[in-house]
Amino acid sequence: MSDEHSDLGFLRKYVFSTDHKTIGIQYGITALVFLFFGFSLMMMMRWQLAYPGSAIPIIGGLLPDTLVDRGAMLPDFYNQLGAMHGTIMVFMGIVPLAVGAFGNYVVPLQIGAPDMAFPRLNMMSYQAFVIGGIVMLASFFLPGGAASSGWTSYAPLAVTATTGQTFWLIGMIFLIASSLLGALNFIVTILHIRAEGLTFFRLPFFVWSQLVTAFLLLLAFPPLQAAAIFQLMDRLAGTSFFLPSGLVVGGEQIVAAGGGSPLLWQHLFWFLAHPEVYVLILPGMGIIAEVIANNTRKPLWGYRPMVYSLLVLGFLSFGVWAHHMYMTGMGTTMSTFFQITTMIISIPSVIILTCLVISLWGASIRFSVAMLFALAFLPMFGIGGLTGLPLGLAAPDAHLHDTYYVIGHFHYVVAPGTIFAMFAGIYYWYPKATGRTLNVTLGKVHFWLSFIFMNGVFMPMMFEGMAGVSRRLFDPTIYDHGAAVHGLTVMTSWSAWCLAAAQIPFIINFFWSMRKTERAEENPWQATTLEWATPTPPPHGNFTETPVVYRGPYEYSVPGADRDFSPQYVKQEA
C-alpha cells in the first residue's frame, strides 16, 4: 500500500506531498517557526516598554536607522511590530498550528480515514498559507516597513498607511484562501470518511471541535475577504469605501471622492474576528478534552452537553461581533442586543469548562506532561473567560476598552489557553508522529517555567488595564497613570524574556527526542481513540486494515474489562 509512495522523489514526498500527515507536519513546523518569530517581535516591543528610549541590546545595533535611533526603537517601528505580532500570532501561528497541523494530522486518524477527502486541495491550502506568510514577512523589507495599523487595520488609518498595508491585505487574501480550502476539506472529510460504526456521538471531542471550527472558518472568513478587497480598492484604485467625505490628513484635504463609512470596516472585520476567537480556542479545547480523558482514565463527564455547547458556541459566535464596538458611539438598542448575546455566549463556555473540571472527579489522574499542560489550561482559560465579562458589558467597558485589561484578557485565552493546549497536543501526539516519546524531565521543566512566566506576563496587564493604561502606546509612561504602574510593565517584560528562555528545554527536547534509538510503544498512553490503531508512525494510507468502531471514544476503566481502557477499534474486551 505504501510502497508506491516511498518511491516518490524527495520533492513529492516532503515538499509537494498530498499525504495529510506530511502536510500536518509541514503546517506544524512552519507555524511553530512563525509563532517563535511573532514572539520575538513582541520581545523587542517589551524592551521599549520597560526601558523607553534606551537602546535595544544587541539587536538594536543591527537595525537600520529608519527603524531605530542609535539602537533605540522609533514609534513607527513599534507600531509595525505591534501590528505584525498580532497578525503573525493569530493568522500565521495559532490557526495553522491548531487547525492546519493538529487538524490535518489527527482528524483523519481519529476517524479512521486513509487521508483527507481532497488530498490535493489540502496541499494547495498549505501552499497558499506559505505564500501568504512570505508576502507578510516580505513587507518588513519595504521602504515604509510593514503594516503598522494594528492587526485590526482600522480604516481610514490603514487606507492612508504605507505600502506595508497593501502587502498585509494581499497576504491576508492568501491566508484566507488557505483557511477556506482547509475548512472545506475538513468538513467533507469528517462528514464523509468516517470509519464504519463511528457515529457522530462516538466522535472524539477533538474531531467535533475541528468540525465546528471548520464551519466557522468557512463562513466567517469570506466577509473579511470582502473587507480586504474593499480596502485594497481604496488603497490602489482610489475608491473611498471606508473614507468619508472631507478627510483632512496632515492639514491637506485628501484626494478621494468620499462617501464611505469607516465603521463598515469594523463591522466586516469583527464579523470575522469574533468567530476567529473561537477558531483559536475550540481546537485547543478539543485537545484538552482528549488529554484529560486519557489521563483521568475515565470517560469525559458530560460528553454530550459539551458537544451541544460547542455547536451553540459556533452558532452564537456570529451574533456578538459588535461588542468590540461599544465605544464607537452605537445606540443603546444595539448595545443592549450585543450585551445580551455576549452574556448568553458565555454560558456554553462555562458548561464546557465545568464538564472538564468535573471529569477529574473519581479519576485516577496521571500527571504526564501533556496532562500538566491540560490542567493548567483550565484555570488559565478560566481567567481569560471571566475577564471577558466586564469587557462584554458596555458600562465597565467605558473604562476598560482598549486598555491592557483587554490585552490581558485575550492573551489569557490564547497564550496560556490555546498555546498550552498546543503544547499538550505536541506532548501527547509526538509519539504517534515520530515513534519516540518526549523526555519527561525536560517536559516538566518546560511546563513549570512556562506556567510561572505566562502568569508573570499577563497578570500584571490586568492591573495596568485597571489603572487605565491604553494599549498600543509606544511609551505609556507619558501618562501619569502609566508611569504609576511602570513597575508592572518591567515585570511583564522580564517575564516575557524568561518565558522565551523557558522554551529552550522544549526545543532541545523536540529535536533530541527525535533521534532517540529507543522506540515508543504503539499505544504509549493506553488510549482508546482510533489514531492509536495505526502503525507508528502511520504509513501512507494510515491503516493496515480497515478499522471498525464498536464504542464511544472514551471508554476507560470499564467495569469488568481486563484493562483500564477499551479502544474504539477492538471488538470485544474479554
Place this chain on the structure above:
Amino acid sequence: MNEPEYGWWLPPNVSVQGDDIDTMINVIHWFMLALFVGWGAFMVFCLVRFRERPGHVAVYKPIKAGFSKWLEVGVAVAEAVILAFFAMPVWAKIKNDFPTQDNPVVIRVVAEQFKWLFHYPGQDGKFGRTGVEFYADDNPAGLDFDDEDGFDDITVRGLHFPVGRPVIARLTAKDVIHSFKMPVMRITQDLIPGMEIPIWFEAKSTGKFQVGCAQLCGLGHYEMKADLIIESPEDYQRWLDEEHAALGLDDY
C-alpha cells in the same frame, strides 16, 4: 488642586457617572473571584484526592453532579442580574440622559494626528461656523474667519471645564479614528471622521489630569495627550476671561 494618586487598581474617580461604573467593575470582580476560587478549590481537591497511586482506580460511572447544573444556572442568573440591574441602566444613563437644564458647558472636540483641540464658543455662547474646507495648519479648528460668531471662539489644546456643571462634548475627527479617553472620568468614546458624536459628563471634584487617545491613530498615537483641568467655577471663569483677553482679535 491636589496631585492625583494613581495605583494598581482603578485610578481616582472624579466623575459623577464613574461611581456606578466603579461599583460594577468591583462587583463583577468579586463575582469572578468567587467563581474562580470555587472552581480552583474543587480542582485542587480533585488533583490531590484522585491522583494516580497504587490501589486507586478510576470510576467509570459518571457522578450525578446536580450541583454543576445549579452552578451554571447560578452563573446565568448572576449575569442576567448584572446585565439587567447594573449594566443596562448605567449605560443608558450615560448614553441617553443628556442634561437639558443646569446650563451645560458645550464644547467641540476636534481630534487630529496627533493632538487634541478644544473649541469653546466664547463669550457670545455661539460657535462660529466651521467646515472641513477651512481646516489648515494655522486653523486647526476649521473656523470660518468671516463669521462673526467665531471671532471670540476659544481654540486651545488643553481641556478645561468647571466642577459640578455638566459638560456636553461634540466629538469629531479630521483624519482617522481616534478615541477620547479620560481615565479619571471613566470616559472612552471613539471619534469617527465624518461623524459628530455627542457625549456628556460631569465632574465632582477638581484636579489636573490627562486626556489620552485610546485608538491607534498612527506613529504619534502615544504622544496624543492633552491637559485635563477641572476647576472651580470661579477659576474656570477666570480662565475663560484670560483666554478671551489673550485672543488678540486685532493681531495682524
Place this chain on the structure above:
Amino acid sequence: MRLFLVLISLFFLAAASGAEDKPWNPALGTAKVTGSVKFEGKAPRMRRIDMAGADAKCAEMHGGERQKPETVIINENGTLRNVFVWVKTGAEGWKFPMPEGDALLDQKGCMYTPHVQGMRQGQSLSVKTSDPTAHNVHGFGKKNRSFNRSQPAGASNVAIRMRRDEASPPMKVKCDIHPWMNSFVAVVPHPYFAVTGPDGSFELPNLPPGTYTIEAWHEKYDVMEQTVTIGDGETQTLEFTYPTKS
C-alpha cells in the same frame, strides 16, 4: 507612426540636451534681478498657537508665550515675508557647482526654522532637533519621495537627499506630533532663488543676461509670475503684490 517618430526624436532631443549641460562659467553671471513683495489689503485672522495644553515642553521653550503662526507675516514696511522667489525658466542648460554641506531645517520650540527655504536638487535636507520633546519629520513629496522619520529628543540629524526638483509648489514638511508645525522646502535645479525676509526684499544675483520667468510663491496666496529681460551687467527691479485674489 508619425506620432511615435516625433516622440522618439523628442526623447533623443531631451536626452541630448540633458547631456549637453555646460559647466557653469562664473564670468557670465553679471546680471541681477532684485525686488520686493508688497502686501496690500487686510491681513487674515489667525489664532495664536496654544502649545501648553498639548505639550508643556514646547510652551516652556517660549517662556509660556503663545506664538503667532508663520503663515502670513506682514513686515512693518508693508511687505510680505516668507515668499519664495525663483527663476522658473531661462536658467536651464548649465551645470552649476553644488553648495557645500546640507540645507538645514531646525526644530526649535516646536516650530520650524526657517519656515520657508530653498535648496538645490541633489543636496540633502538635514533636519535637526533642538527640542527636549519628540518630533517626527514628515515630508509630503509630490515629485521627491515622501518621508516620515521619528526624532526623539536629542536624536541625531535626519538627512534626506532630494533627487528631483520640486519648487512649485515646494515640498511641505510637517511634524505629525505637533500639528501646528509646518515648513516648506523648495528644491531647485539651479542657484537662483531667494526667500523674502523682514524687509520683504529679494535678490537673484549672478544671472547670465537673458530672458527669465520669475515666479513668486506664498503658502497661502499661491503663485505669481513675471517675465524679465536683462542685459549684460544690468540690474532689473521687480515688484510683486499680494494677495492675488481678495
Place this chain on the structure above:
Amino acid sequence: MSVVIPYQVEPHPVTGVTSGKLGIWLFLASEVMLFGALFSSYVLLRVGAAVENWPTGVEAGLNVPIGTANTLVLITSSITMVMAWASLKMDNLAAFRRYFGTTIALGLVFLVVKAFEYSDKFGHHIFPATGWPEAGDPSVFYGLYFTLTGLHALHVILGILVNLWLLFFGVALWKTDKERLTGRIEIAGLYWHFVDLVWIFLFPTLYLL
C-alpha cells in the same frame, strides 16, 4: 495514488452526494457569505448616503438594455450547462462537447460585453474612484459598481478557465471513468449556476434600483 479515498464517485449513503459535490456546496456557502458581505456593505453604504446622492443605474449612465442582454446571455449559458451535463448522462459525448462549448462561448460573450461597458465608462472618465455626484457629498456608487462587477467577472473568468480545461483535457476521463467525468461536469455546473445567480442579484441592484 494507491490510497483509495471513498465517496469520490459513489454518493455517501447519509448525505446522498459525492465528496466533490458536498465540497462544492460548502464552497458555494462560503461564496454566499462573500457576496452576502458585499451586498450588506452595499446596503450599509447606500443607507448611509443621502438619497439624492445615490444614483439609479440609469442616472449613473449604466446601459440597462445591454445589461439585460448580458443577463440573458448568462441565463442561456446556464441552460446549455445543464444540457451538457444531461448529454453526458445520456451517453452522448458529441452533444456534450457542443453544449459545453456553447456555455464557454456565452461566458466569453458576457465578458466581452462587460469589457465594452467598462471601456465606455473609462471613455467618459468614470473610474472606480469617481464619486457620484462629483461635487458635494458624493456616494461610492461607481466604486461599488466596478468592485462588484469586477469580482463577478473574475468568477466568470475562473469558471471559463476550469471549463476550458474540462473541455480539452478533463474530458479524457470519458474513456476510463464516465461517471466521474459526469460528476465533475455537474460540479462545474453548480459553480456556473452560482455565478449566474450572483449576476441575477447584481444586475437589478446596480442597474435598476
